[in-house]
Amino acid sequence: MVIVGAGLAGLTVAETLRAEGYEGAVVLLGDEAYGPYHRPPLSKGFLLGETQAQQLLMRAPELLAKKAIKLKVGATVATIDRTAKCVTLDDGTMFPYEGLALCTGSRLRALPLPGADAQGVVGLRTLAHAKNLAAALEAAQHVVVIGGGFIGLEVAAAARKKGKNVTVLEAADRLMARVVAPLISSFYFDLHRSHGVDLVLNAMVSELVVREGHIAAVKTRDGHSFAADLLVVGVGILPNAEVAQTAGLECQGGIVVDACSRTGDPMIVAAGDCTVRRMEDGSWRRLESVQNAVEQAKSAAAALLGRERPFTAVPWFWSDQYDVKLQIVGLTAGFDQVATRGHLADGKFSAFYYRGAKLIAVDSLNLPAEHMLARKLLAQGVSPTPGQVSDDGFALNSLLAG
Numbered sequence: 001m002v003i004v005g006a007g008l009a010g011l012t013v014a015e016t017l018r019a020e021g022y023e024g025a026v027v028l029l030g031d032e033a034y035g036p037y038h039r040p041p042l043s044k045g046f047l048l049g050e051t052q053a054q055q056l057l058m059r060a061p062e063l064l065a066k067k068a069i070k071l072k073v074g075a076t077v078a079t080i081d082r083t084a085k086c087v088t089l090d091d092g093t094m095f096p097y098e099g100l101a102l103c104t105g106s107r108l109r110a111l112p113l114p115g116a117d118a119q120g121v122v123g124l125r126t127l128a129h130a131k132n133l134a135a136a137l138e139a140a141q142h143v144v145v146i147g148g149g150f151i152g153l154e155v156a157a158a159a160r161k162k163g164k165n166v167t168v169l170e171a172a173d174r175l176m177a178r179v180v181a182p183l184i185s186s187f188y189f190d191l192h193r194s195h196g197v198d199l200v201l202n203a204m205v206s207e208l209v210v211r212e213g214h215i216a217a218v219k220t221r222d223g224h225s226f227a228a229d230l231l232v233v234g235v236g237i238l239p240n241a242e243v244a245q246t247a248g249l250e251c252q253g254g255i256v257v258d259a260c261s262r263t264g265d266p267m268i269v270a271a272g273d274c275t276v277r278r279m280e281d282g283s284w285r286r287l288e289s290v291q292n293a294v295e296q297a298k299s300a301a302a303a304l305l306g307r308e309r310p311f312t313a314v315p316w317f318w319s320d321q322y323d324v325k326l327q328i329v330g331l332t333a334g335f336d337q338v339a340t341r342g343h344l345a346d347g348k349f350s351a352f353y354y355r356g357a358k359l360i361a362v363d364s365l366n367l368p369a370e371h372m373l374a375r376k377l378l379a380q381g382v383s384p385t386p387g388q389v390s391d392d393g394f395a396l397n398s399l400l401a402g
């Protein structure tokens with residue numbers, strides 16, 4: 001079995017194959033300099049110096065060796081020959097396969113402006129990026145973040161904790177607009193403001209001012225200029241689907257897979273950030289989360305062994321900013337009503353999203369027990385009424401079966 005991409009999904013495919021009793025060769029090919037490591041701390045504890053690079057590694061090399069998982073780092077897969085059943089690295093090395101898992105993840109979307117490659121302009125996807133950003137953060141005074149999504153805001157929080165002047169420029173009219181309801185956006189706007197972040201909404205970045213090869217300022221279309229000696233670009237990611245596409249696999253904003261992580265080729269599966277799949281509500285989605293990478297990878301490994309293990313769990317995700325933990329379960333797309341539970345003022349509350357009378361998602365802030373309860377409600381398809389949600393005295397768990 002050959003696995004392309006030594007990230008969370010790739011490692012999980014490899015280990016699941018072993019856990020399921022597969023005894024043949026397992027080769028894990030990754031183009032980074034490191035074996036699989038945890039990405040979420042890169043925008044959280046790692047930037048603050050609370051988590052060291054060594055702690056990010058998912059498995060010690062000895063453990064992989066013990067499981068007979070052959071990890072090859074610095075190995076970039078350039079082509080897949082589906083007829084010969086073989087992948088080829090950019091240095092010409094060939095790896096024949098019986099089963100192939102594509103777990104190539106995603107890469108940063110670039111800022112389409114002159115100056116985006118100047119010194120002091122950084123993104124955050126890999127450990128190499130994070131090391132670069134952490135070093136640049138030490139020296140910086142004025143940090144500008146483009147993008148008020150999860151990663152941009154987590155970096156902004158870390159930069160403020162390090163005492164930097166921080167400005168966040170967001171093109172939309174609210175923060176994290178793609179995922180959360182306006183009341184959560186407002187809560188985070190106030191949270192960042194209270195920590196001294198300068199947040200600018202409806203900010204269309206039009207020019208990067210570069211002096212002597214280094215970023216100096218960012219200009220917006222309405223004529224404002226923001227001094228920057230460090231510019232963090234957090235404008236999203238693109239799936240690494242080109243190798244799959246060139247090999248003729250169906251790709252539509254990601255490698256298309258079914259609920260069992262199968263592509264159109266019976267010998268090839270795909271999992272994690274690089275995939276797109278049809279959700280239970282009929283929409284096509286590419287999810288970027290730890291849970292999605294792990295669950296799809298487990299399905300993918302099962303499929304390689306000819307077994308069906310559909311991924312049907314309700315999606316969940318989290319984000320840490322300052323001392324607020326946001327936990328999201330479900331997909332908010334298409335919501336038409338939000339009911340709240342708890343107390344916004346003390347930052348401990350949940351937002352319940354509805355489409356019609358159906359509960360579709362719940363965001364919980366600093367309420368981990370309520371998040372777990374929400375997971376159960378959604379998994380069982382139980383929709384409390386908005387009235388029950390807003391009534392703190394009503395025990396939502398009384399609605400659960402079993």
Ligand SMILES: Cc1cc2nc3c(=O)[nH]c(=O)nc-3n(C[C@H](O)[C@H](O)[C@H](O)COP(=O)(O)OP(=O)(O)OC[C@H]3O[C@@H](n4cnc5c(N)ncnc54)[C@H](O)[C@@H]3O)c2cc1C
Nearest residue numbers: 005007008009031039040077104105272273288289290293
């Ligand atoms: C800074 C940051 C913070 C995050 N925070 C959270 C969080 O709080 N909660 C959460 O749920 N998720 C979070 N995520 C998202 C989560 O980390 C990803 O969804 C997850 O890592 C996806 O795993 P993956 O294995 O699909 O992809 P990746 O982790 O991207 O791994 C894919 C690997 O494949 C390699 N590769 C690509 N092409 C090739 C090729 N042709 N040949 C060989 N190798 C190749 C890539 O370089 C990479 O190493 C965060 C991500 C980042 C970057």
